[in-house]
Amino acid sequence: xxxxxxxxxxxxxxxxxxxxxxxxxxxxxxxxxxxxxxxxxxxxxxxxxxxxxxxxxxxxxxxxxxxxxxxxxxxxxxxxxxxxxxxxxxxxxxxxxxxxxxxxxxxxxxxxxxxxxxxxxxxxxxxxxxxxxxxxxxxxxxxxxxxxxxxxxxxxxxxxxxxxxxxxxxxxxxxxxxxxxxxxxxxxxxxxxxxxxxxxxxxxxxxxxxxxxxxxxxxxxxxxxxxxxxxxxxxxxxxxx
Amino acid sequence: xxxxxxxxxxxxxxxxxxxxxxxxxxxxxxxxxxxxxxxxxxxxxxxxxxxxxxxxxxxxxxxxxxxxxxxxxxxxxxxxxxxxxxxxxxxxxxxxxxxxxxxxxxxxxxxxxx
Numbered sequence: 001x002x003x004x005x006x007x008x009x010x011x012x013x014x015x016x017x018x019x020x021x022x023x024x025x026x027x028x029x030x031x032x033x034x035x036x037x038x039x040x041x042x043x044x045x046x047x048x049x050x051x052x053x054x055x056x057x058x059x060x061x062x063x064x065x066x067x068x069x070x071x072x073x074x075x076x077x078x079x080x081x082x083x084x085x086x087x088x089x090x091x092x093x094x095x096x097x098x099x100x101x102x103x104x105x106x107x108x109x110x111x112x113x114x115x116x117x118x119x120x121x122x123x124x125x126x127x128x129x130x131x132x133x134x135x136x137x138x139x140x141x142x143x144x145x146x147x148x149x150x151x152x153x154x155x156x157x158x159x160x161x162x163x164x165x166x167x168x169x170x171x172x173x174x175x176x177x178x179x180x181x182x183x184x185x186x187x188x189x190x191x192x193x194x195x196x197x198x199x200x201x202x203x204x205x206x207x208x209x210x211x212x213x214x215x216x217x218x219x220x221x222x223x224x225x226x227x228x229x230x231x232x233x234x235x236x237x238x239x240x241x
Numbered sequence: 242x243x244x245x246x247x248x249x250x251x252x253x254x255x256x257x258x259x260x261x262x263x264x265x266x267x268x269x270x271x272x273x274x275x276x277x278x279x280x281x282x283x284x285x286x287x288x289x290x291x292x293x294x295x296x297x298x299x300x301x302x303x304x305x306x307x308x309x310x311x312x313x314x315x316x317x318x319x320x321x322x323x324x325x326x327x328x329x330x331x332x333x334x335x336x337x338x339x340x341x342x343x344x345x346x347x348x349x350x351x352x353x354x355x
Contacts, residue, residue, distance in 0.1 A: 028324035
């Protein structure tokens with residue numbers, strides 16, 4: 001791999017821009033497709049370029065059939081928006097970062113969202129609905145609310161439910177969630193929409209400590225991402241009865 | 242970046258950045274990439290391993306089953322220059338040495354970082 005191509009790829013990664021590296025497996029020539037720009041020493045036929053862009057949309061690396069070309073997709077990282085810079089977030093954030101998520105913490109309360117508590121993580125100190133509107137969750141974004149405070153969680157969830165975020169979860173007991181559903185129903189949200197909220201957040205692994213709860217949330221988020229059968233606490237509890 | 246010496250789980254980007262850093266520091270380096278898999282395989286297509294001239298490595302192309310063989314090939318690729326397309330599976334004669342215990346087959350592309 002040529003250094004200038006590797007550097008261009010790393011620049012795209014830093015800028016969180018999507019790119020596809022096309023490699024000719026017989027001789028090692030390569031092309032980098034990043035946005036409209038194509039660089040490298042491998043000329044791409046229009047059909048190959050179209051295949052590269054399709055691979056990006058499908059988020060799927062692989063060999064092109066009946067050719068020596070390998071397409072390696074470099075999509076921007078998945079995102080996790082955490083509402084509430086609380087104790088559990090201090091475990092959830094590094095775990096999600098290891099899983100490859102680009103994490104943003106939203107909390108308007110200055111005592112919680114501090115650089116000292118979350119070194120190197122993007123902190124947004126705006127009200128959650130404003131923050132959500134700006135951060136614009138998409139199908140590669142997860143949203144988890146942790147504050148237990150309806151003033152913060154409800155507007156975040158309401159805004160997140162307008163998006164096609166692949167995982168929306170809210171911390172809080174079954175009773176807390178029942179009250180939350182009542183409020184959101186009264187605010188006009190429909191049952192299909194509300195059913196998208198994973199609550200109580202996390203898989204039923206008997207989690208007790210903040211770190212264990214963070215682990216259960218990461219596991220459930222991964223199941224949602226990978227399309228594993230849904231296993232939520234409510235279902236597990238029903239199954240146990 | 243943090244000055245911490247705590248080992249950190251390497252992301253895909255970290256593997257590429259390490260390869261670039263080795264080259265920038267005057268070391269030879271190679272990248273190995275899983276380009277195809279058949280049957281069960283421990284790492285998906287696109288997984289990468291960076292190797293330097295001393296055999297130091299970051300990342301993975303399997304669960305540890307074939308990295309040793311890939312590093313050996315990578316050291317040769319660093320000197321020879323031409324890339325190689327390797328295949329590992331239980332059908333290899335060396336299956337017990339470098340095959341995949343899970344019974345799958347992987348194709349690994351090894352290239353020098355120029």
